[in-house]
Amino acid sequence: MKTFLSLILPLLISSMAFGQDSQPRVGRDAAARYFQKRDPAQTYQGGAASDHYLALHFGRYMASQSYEWGKNGQEDDVGKNNFGVTYRVGEWQNSMDLNLRLDYNEFEVGGEKPTKLSFLPLITFPDASSRFPLYFGAGIGLGVFFKQASGKSSLSLDYQLVAGARFFDIFENTGFFIEAGLKNHLLILSSGQLNGTFLSGGLVFTF
Numbered sequence: 001m002k003t004f005l006s007l008i009l010p011l012l013i014s015s016m017a018f019g020q021d022s023q024p025r026v027g028r029d030a031a032a033r034y035f036q037k038r039d040p041a042q043t044y045q046g047g048a049a050s051d052h053y054l055a056l057h058f059g060r061y062m063a064s065q066s067y068e069w070g071k072n073g074q075e076d077d078v079g080k081n082n083f084g085v086t087y088r089v090g091e092w093q094n095s096m097d098l099n100l101r102l103d104y105n106e107f108e109v110g111g112e113k114p115t116k117l118s119f120l121p122l123i124t125f126p127d128a129s130s131r132f133p134l135y136f137g138a139g140i141g142l143g144v145f146f147k148q149a150s151g152k153s154s155l156s157l158d159y160q161l162v163a164g165a166r167f168f169d170i171f172e173n174t175g176f177f178i179e180a181g182l183k184n185h186l187l188i189l190s191s192g193q194l195n196g197t198f199l200s201g202g203l204v205f206t207f
Contacts, residue, residue, distance in 0.1 A: 052207050053088035053097070053128045055166075055177060059200025062180075069192035070110025070149055079183070079196040080106040088128060096125035101139060103158075105183075107194075110149055116185075118143045118158045128166075128206070137162045143185050153189035160184070166204050175204040 061079025070078070082105045090098035103118040122139030126132045143156035164179030178201040185194045 051129060052205075053099075054205045054207075055086040055202060056205075057084050057086070057177070057179065057200045057202030058082075059084075059179070059198050061183070061196045061198050064194060064196030066107075066109050067193040067195075069152060069187070069194065070112065072110055075109055078107050078109040079194065079198070080108060082106070082183070082198065082200065084200075086122065091127050091129065093127065093129070095127060096123055097127045098123055099137075099139075101141075101160075103160075103183075105143075112149045113147065114145055114149055115147045116143045116145045116156065118185075120158060120160060122160065122162075124162075128168075131168055133165050133167060135164055135166060149192075151190070152192050153187040155188045156185040156192075157188055158183075158185045168204060168206060173206050175206075177202060177204050 059082045061077075061082070064077060064079035066075045066078045067073070069075070082103055084101060084103040086099050086101045088097050088099050092098075099122040101118070101120040101122045103120060105116045105118065107114045107116070118141060120139040120141035122137050124135050124137035126135065128135075138159075138161050140157070140159040143158040145154045145156070148154050160181060160183050162179050162181035164177055164181075166175060166177035168175040170176060178199075180199045181197070183196045183198045187193070
C-alpha cells in the first residue's frame with residue numbers, strides 16, 4: 001500500500017502545478033468549471049466524432065511478485081516493460097467513460113521471458129469530457145500470452161486499478177498523461193499469479 005501511495009502522491013501534486021488555461025486555478029470558481037451542466041441528450045452514448053479520446057502509453061512495473069508461475073515458486077521483480085493503447089468506446093454523460101485498453105506486457109520469470117497482450121474493458125471517472133485533470137479507474141479482462149513459461153496456461157484473467165493525471169490540448173488536440181496503479185493477473189488453465197504496481201505515461205489525443 002505504501003508503494004501505491006508513493007506512486008499516486010506525485011500525480012496529485014503535479015495536477016495542482018498545471019493549468020488548462022488562464023481561468024482561475026483554485027477556489028470555488030475554478031472548481032465550478034468542472035461541474036457545469038452539459039447536454040444530457042442521452043444517459044449513455046458512444047461519443048461524438050468530434051470528441052473521441054485515444055491514449056498511447058509506455059510504462060514499467062515498479063514492483064511485482066509472482067506465485068507458482070516460474071520454476072522457483074515465488075519470485076520478485078518479474079514484471080518489466082508495458083506498452084498500450086486506450087480508446088474510449090462509450091460515455092455515461094456527467095459520470096464516467098467506458099474504454100477499451102490493449103496492454104502489451106513483458107516479464108522475466110524462471111529464466112524465461114513471457115510476453116502477453118491484455119484486452120481490458122476499463123471504466124474511468126470522471127468522464128474525459130469534463131476535462132478534469134485527475135481520474136480513477138478499474139478494469140478486468142483477458143490476457144493472451146504470445147510466449148509463456150513452460151507448462152503454464154496461455155490465458156489469464158487480468159485486472160487493473162489505476163489513478164492518473166491528464167492534461168488536454170497542450171499542443172492543438174494533443175496532451176499528455178501520467179498513470180500509476182495495480183496490474184495483476186491469474187492464470188486460467190494452470191496455477192500462477194502476478195501482483196504488480198506500475199507507472200506509465202504517454203500522449204492523449206482528442207478529435
